Amino acid sequence: MHSIAETAGLIAARKISPVELAKTALARAEALNDKIHAFIRITPEPALAAAQAAEARAASGSLRGPLDGIPIAHKDIYCTAGIPTTAHSAQLKDFIPTEDATTVRMLAAAGVVSLGKLATHEFAFGGPSFDLPWPPARNPWDTTRFTAGSSSGTGAAVAAGIIMGGTGSDTGGSIRGPAALCGIAGIKPTYGLCPRTGILPLAQTLDHAGPMAWSVEDVALLLQAMAGHDPADPGSANRPVPDFHAGLAQGVRGKRIGVIRHFHESDNPVSPATLAGIENTIAVLRAEGAVISDITLPSLAEYNATGWAIIYAESFAVHEAWMQSAPEKYGEYMRHRLALGALMSAADYIQAQRRRADLITRSIAATQGVDLLITASAMGEAPPITAVSKWASLEKPGFTMPFNVLGWPALSLCSGFGEAGLPVSVQIIGKPFDDASVLAAGHAFEKATAFRATRPAI
Template sequence: MSADGNIPTLAEAARLIAARQLSPVELTQACLDRVHRLEERLNAFVLLTEERAIAEAKAGEAEIMRSGPRSPLHGIPIGLKDIVETAGLRTTCQSAILQDHVPTEDATCAARLAAAGSVLMGKLTTHEFADGGPSFDLPQPPARNPWNTDHFTAGSSSGTGAAVAAGMILCGIGTDTGGSIRGPAALCGIAGLKPTYGLVSRAGVFPAAFSLDHIGPMAWTAEDCALMLQALAGPDPRDPASAQHPVPDYTAALGQGLRGMRIGVIRHFHETDLKVAPATQKGIDDAVATFRDLGAMVRDVTLSPLADWHACGSLISITERAAAYEEWARTRFADFSERVQRRLMLGAFVSGVDYVQAVRRRRELCAELAAAMADLDVVITAGAPGEAPTLEDVPRWDLFAAPNFTMPFNVAGTPAIAVCSGFGPAGLPVSLQIAGKPFQEAVVLRVADAFEKATGFRAMRPPMAA
């Protein structure tokens, strides 16, 4: 790989590194060259750890030459969303409140990626405390979309989405409370997996809403997400919500095709409840045809209206966020960005009874989804309504502008991935979302991987990354 050459996927790079045909030092340097060339336009990094990256790449290369790679992530350049704590490295949450915050301990996800031998390129741009955004009144500017820098990346894992799409890193950590992995994946044209709640530890990651927060992989392909998830998943005593569930081989079923798979289309979500743009609709229709061609059985499935899922998740999110940040809201309100101030204000309007009714509704919706999926392997809908809007066109109160397609699977805590399903008239990506049953990430990844390999969308990078 060179700064102006092809960007390998994580999986391709891992195979080449294992075969000693790709140097982690050269790979890291090529990624750094891209950062130097593109960062001024993308704002993907809050903190670039160049010296550390080169040192880790050199150490990794020496170890690989001596005894082979520890894992497919060994020698792979990665980034961490800047709400993930990193020992000895500033973790700011992109907030004025934490500009000098230097943790003494790694978040579990950061520690696991380091143990797998990854090369840390730096801390990535986020909406402040993974909320609101895009904001222009923060210590750093918002990330911009590599497909067109006038356009939004979505958030809150905005820097991860931009950096992966532009080839600055091969994969990175995102977090997802209502769609913050899948939204940027959708608008930046990459793959982003929100795992089952509790599968990946939240320890050491600043919360947005305790019961809706998920940590997960963002990368160019579903296969890359599988490799990254392998390093991340598993019980953690530091996270009280950590699931005691065995971790399978997430790559074992990749490439096995879709013959006999049962796929449900939540058609009313994207055709009636919130009608998507024509390019997104075409992407879903084409995906259904592709799945059928690959031997899957596809049928429609009906759930409660999208707005019900959105209302349930939003009320829970508003309340849990207000609780998490209550002390700073009382004492340092003016130090938050305007967008986060607006979110925190809402906490004053949701009563305890409102919250409990939302949690009770959540239980009903979870049961409804489980019943609807009893004879299905996955369900699909849109990943986003259409192409990325411009940064100026993002609504001031986006929570009330429209429901989003990602929240249902935060409410249910079930795994869901966003993958690129084509391009719209402005040349920006559109996205398909594939969701599965709890702990069935391997099934979700299998379907996503088959879709990516049956279509040509992974061959197209943002022009600026060429």
């Protein structure tokens, strides 16, 4: 399967037909969905209409850019006008929005061909659940394994080669977790870079929208179309958007990269394969000209305790009315997690936000001498999907939450494979609104390694 960047060139040269590309992708979606359950809904008619429009633009030499005619799909918390948006929940089983989410509209304006709506953990929080109207997504590398969440369908569909990219959301790691376990690339952009209007909220002070794709280069192309100011989103940043694809060429020469060793060596020790992948990433980036040093931040436990307290409180605020009127329409995982949020007091929430401000101040001070950071994005290879506990996120501190608390850009990408042949990953983090440097570092690593040549055999 070609990358987005390669396919764009072939479409422009009239060597690939967007209509035939869409038909092939739709056929693959239909053929594989009973195995990986990546899609809640496949939408052939609007997909083919969009592909025909892209083909007409190709014929007339008026393509809108590198995403024109590219097959993607949307996580089913992104509102899509006239197409059900369910959040993978019985609560919204029959909800049909009248307007697109801002990012759905921005991507459509870039010419993408949306194949449908992708599985998620219920309301981006409750999963992997087996008591919902649709089954949970499965990992294409091994369908008995977990995808991570909550952007589970996007991770599965990209890894399986059904779509070239897709949308995700990330409140505590919901883009980077599936990217890690499914062996793809995904960025949680700087807070406020991508509008969230029309995306069903979980915890508004931590929610981020962002793209997922097979490679970092493709993530950069998607992020270009998703980034921008939206006055309807109170968290949206009003600042110029750089050229992320052009920025990939900057590489890492001269960049100062801090390795947060204590995160993945002592705060929550990772698997040997994950550690080897991190060390290889460091070696590759050093060979590319980066200056590497170790750095110490507050503990993973501090960031995670703070972030999860905020998520539980803010998510209950979003769902309180339904928890009172129709709790039975939630799956067990979602219902019980929301019930924990109901026990949070106003004092708990305010103290968590105070601790968050303190963590931001301490993190800024600790990273004064570096441009980028490196740590793990997941402990190891994907576990069996039936072995994931309801309270897994509270049992051990995760590697992704710190950068939701901080709002800094963070990228997960494949750094190799473990003993079971499943992907392992690394996380590259940057300073606020330096998403371009994060992507450039990830791209430099991918160009210097061969991991993008291996796809799951499904």
